[in-house]
Amino acid sequence: MMKDGLGMSAEEGQEEYEEVQADLRKKEEEEGASGIADAEAATRPAVPRYNFLRKYFSRVFLQTLTLTFLAEWGDRSQITTIILATKENIAGVIIGGALGHFICTALAVLGGRFIAQKISVRTVTLVGSVVFILFAISALLFKPTDS
Numbered sequence: 001m002m003k004d005g006l007g008m009s010a011e012e013g014q015e016e017y018e019e020v021q022a023d024l025r026k027k028e029e030e031e032g033a034s035g036i037a038d039a040e041a042a043t044r045p046a047v048p049r050y051n052f053l054r055k056y057f058s059r060v061f062l063q064t065l066t067l068t069f070l071a072e073w074g075d076r077s078q079i080t081t082i083i084l085a086t087k088e089n090i091a092g093v094i095i096g097g098a099l100g101h102f103i104c105t106a107l108a109v110l111g112g113r114f115i116a117q118k119i120s121v122r123t124v125t126l127v128g129s130v131v132f133i134l135f136a137i138s139a140l141l142f143k144p145t146d147s
Helices: 002-007 012-032 039-043 052-056 059-072 076-087 090-118 121-141
Strands: none
Touching: 002 121, 052 059, 076 090
């Protein structure tokens, strides 16, 4: 990570971000176009393509929902929530877990947006590499049983 950060230009992340945004816009325009691609397609009978989720929810919503669901499935917080639900009020655990996850995700999204606008990807990469090095050093120096 440190090597990657040192090798980056200051504008590298911005270029990649703009490229991804352009690709997303192009893909949405292609999907949104209602024209027929070729003459052969015009002669084929129309097959109803009804996608219930896409009709009511945006692409980014569905991608985020899927990504978050798969990332959280089986992680420590979910296991802890399962254990908590066996001993406490289920409604309280559901509401508390959902609200806690909502707040954490909202802070991550808003904080990430703010950081992306103010700090270059190179800086974030270098700071992240230093933090990981500090974690490694602390893991070497302190035993898990030390308080």
